[in-house]
Amino acid sequence: MGATDIAAGLRQAGRVALDLLLPPHCLTCDAVVDAPGRFCVSCFRHTNFVTAPCCDRCGLPFAHAAEGGAHGLCAACLRHPPPWRRARAALLYLSLIHI
Numbered sequence: 001m002g003a004t005d006i007a008a009g010l011r012q013a014g015r016v017a018l019d020l021l022l023p024p025h026c027l028t029c030d031a032v033v034d035a036p037g038r039f040c041v042s043c044f045r046h047t048n049f050v051t052a053p054c055c056d057r058c059g060l061p062f063a064h065a066a067e068g069g070a071h072g073l074c075a076a077c078l079r080h081p082p083p084w085r086r087a088r089a090a091l092l093y094l095s096l097i098h099i
């Protein structure tokens, strides 16, 4: 067993001890989850991923493909084009947007 293996073992032991003391919680509720940065099963079921059709520039979801018109942009990006070419979010915050 080399020094790298020992360091990895110590890191893993530290992580296990930390999880026992401060268990990781779901990103959106207080449920305990396997690892940090995860959703619990219940929240994952209610998670909406951003998928097409959406604004080509900012990724704002459209209710239907025709909403973006020929340019494929939302009204906000048409009015004030953002300085970036393309941005996407993985998830919707349903408390803010309902589609």
Ligand SMILES: [Zn+2]
Residues within 6 Å of the ligand: 026, 027, 028, 029, 030, 031, 039, 040, 041, 042, 043, 044
């Ligand atoms: Zn949750």
Ligand SMILES: [Zn+2]
Residues within 6 Å of the ligand: 055, 056, 057, 058, 059, 060, 073, 074, 075, 076, 077, 078
């Ligand atoms: Zn947009």
